[in-house]
Amino acid sequence: MALQDSEVPSSILNATAGNRPTASYHPTLWGEKFLDYSSVDDSVAMDATIDQDEFEALKQKIKNMLISPTDKSFKKLSLIDAVQRLGVAYHFEREIEDELEKLSPDEYDGNDVHSVALRFRLLRQQGYPISCDIFGGFKDDRGKFKVSLINDVTGMLSLYEAAHLRIRGEDILDEALAFTTSHLESMVTQVSPQLSDEILHALNRPIRRGLPRLEAVYYIDLYSRDDSKDKAILLKFAKLDFCMLQVIHRKELSIITEWWKNLDVEINLPYARNRVVECYFWAMGVYFEPRYSFARKIFSKVIAMASILDDTYDAYGTLEELELFTNAIKRWDISNIDVLPKYMKLIYQGLLDVFGEAEEQISKEGRTYCMSYVIQAVKKVVQAYFEEAKWCSEGYFPKVEEYMQVSLVTTCYHMLATASFLGMGKIADEQAFEWISNYPKIVKASQVICRLMDDIVSHEFEQKRKHVASGIECYMKQHGVSDEEVIKVFRKEISNGWKDINEGFMKPTEVAMPLLERILNLARVMDVIYKDDDGYTNSYVIKDYIATLLEKPVPF
Structure with a gap:
């Protein structure tokens, strides 16, 4: 996708890497490997795999x-x-x-x-x-x-x-x-x-x-x-089923990889983590069943765009640029793209395109009401990202309560939980979207698990550069305790989060069980990717998991 120059303040156009809080992320481990499956016919591959x-x-x-x-x-x-x-x-x-x-x-x-x-x-x-x-x-x-x-x-x-x-x-x-x-x-x-x-x-x-x-x-x-x-x-x-699913998942990932390739992230957004395969693994963790193919593909793109947003606010954008972008997201209209610096145009266009693709599909199901809930959730995430960027710029250490109020939003887990409903069909009716928009206890629990697990494994790496204070630093400063003591407190809260998720499954439930399973699976993904390290940023950690599901055949 070609980027065009825009009419923006010269202070933005002249911003250099020297005054940006850039991070050093390793390149993709996969390249375009999964594009090899794009030319494979599903039915032919399936017939060759199972009887x-x-x-x-x-x-x-x-x-x-x-x-x-x-x-x-x-x-x-x-x-x-x-x-x-x-x-x-x-x-x-x-x-x-x-x-x-x-x-x-x-x-x-x-x-x-x-x-x-x-x-x-x-x-x-x-x-x-x-x-x-x-x-x-x-x-x-x-x-x-x-x-x-x-x-x-x-x-x-x-x-x-x-x-x-x-x-x-x-x-x-x-x-x-x-x-x-x-x-x-x-x-x-x-x-x-x-x-x-x-x-x-x-x-x-x-x-x-x-x-x-x-x-x-x-x-x-x-x-x-x-x-x-x-x-x-x-x-x-079980072995035949695994083979069948592997064929489906490989083909889907080839489609997602092609979409990512067309964005040309490595050239246009070189500061961002190139983790599209890991994004698909995340989506596959949320739902793997064949009937959720559309849901997986859209969800993978939503996660990938959220990752770019995270890196833009966290590791590249200047405060002036981020304010322009935040305001453009609030308006959510392609006509606002001209005020953005050229690298942000790609992000803005890509974000609107992903949700436009989702809307086109769900409109066929008569479920266009979904979109306003998801877009509103995205706006909240971006506003919270901007709040954190201001904290970082000012060197501000919020109290733990203030930190959590903002940082739970920047986990993206409420937004992702809402977006996970998009491809669920009519079971995700307007009542379900209204329910999730009110931050039910089970969703808050998944946010807490996400935020605290992320903080525990990533705070040391993040503090090596200019970065917003993590929950670890905020708690240490406020309570005068060591990081080991903070981690002990956080692990107890993570445990309580799992208890709250379990409570959310107790019948009678306010929404259908398949919708609750998406939230449970989001928490499970965190336990797999972030248990001992930030396995998304340092994706060597989860490379074998991905290979197990998408590359290695199950032995018969």
């Missing part, structure tokens, strides 16, 4: 397994758990819901910790308000979890996973998490290599916080170590 008749036959067998009567609910729960963890539950949503509805939250056919914890987790995941009091039977006379539980490693893992579905005030689950975490950590060197691997994987990323596609790859490998007949059916289906 559709075999796929449908296996699907029917699994459906029959799910709906077949049984007097052993634990067996049915184990099947549902396997279907979910193998990443194929989206094929059987109605069957799974029907089977779970038949289960009474207060009755169970097993008294071992594994069966009780599994029932609890599966019901909580679906939003059923099962009481945590069912774990009281596993405590001794002193009110502590029985030491004998330690001998049941599978049960300990189940209890550990169940505890991650806790909400605020559920002390018994807080205790269960502390109990299982401590003992599982000590078991790692005392059990078989396979169990040790399971424990380490769970400790690093519990099911509730894992991205479904990545967890499916792990569980496919784990499941393949058992050669029973029923498991063979599930395993074959």
